[in-house]
Amino acid sequence: MARPNPELIDALRRTARKLTEGAPYQWGHMGGCNCGNLAQELTKLTKDQIHAYAMQRYGDWNEQVQDYCPTSRMPIDVVISEMVNAGLSLEDLKNLEKLSDKQILSRFPLEKRFLKHNQRDDVVVYLRAWADLLEEQLLEMIELPDLHVDRSYTPV
Template identity: 70%
Template sequence: MARPTPELIYALRQTASNLQHGAPYQWGHMGGCNCGNLAQELTKLDKDQIHRYAMQRHGDWNEQAEDYCETSQMPIDLLINELLNAGLMLEDLKHLERLDDRAVLLRFPVGQRFLKHNVREDVIAYMNAWAELLEEQLLEKITLPAMYVLELA
């Protein structure tokens, strides 16, 4: 599961909002799919740039994650490296593209856990649920210093 970072939580929420408000969505397009839309938010590249980078190697986001090489200078690997630096793990890319991370799905009522990976509304719901999960994890890690009461003598 991703490292809960403020940047990633914000990007998930912003991507969901963008999709809700009509951002281009096309599951078969590497720059306009689930991962592609999140990548747009995290990298500030447009969907066509992301798609061009991905097409320099074969496969969908699942295969791109499998073939990722951190020392490669291929544009898609540099892009994936930015996503990883924001807190994502390679497995998150695979789960996001299929909307199938168990921890995220458990946040939905039992009858609503069967999300369709290529349906805009399901992608929006998944990203919002994932952002909520990561925010809860982030807040659990925050420890405020104990307050000391000074006694006056």
């Protein structure tokens, strides 16, 4: 699962919002699919740039991630490296493309867990649920100091 951090949570929510507002979505387009839309937010590249980088090698996101090499300097590997540096794991990218992370899906009622990976609305609910999950995990990691209030103090 992704490393919870405010920047990643915000990128997931921005991606969901943009898709809701009509951002280009095309599951078969490497820059306009599930991973492609999130990559746009994390890298600030356009969908066409991401697609062109991906087309320098074969395959969909799953295959690109499988063949990922952080030192290759292939443009798509640089994109994937930026996504990993933002807190995502390679498994997260595979799951995002298929909307298949069990931990995220378990947040939905049983009858709503069968999301279609190439449906904009399903991508939006998945991204929002993922952002909520990461935010909860981030909040659990925060430890506040024990605030001892000195009740004997009286202001002058």
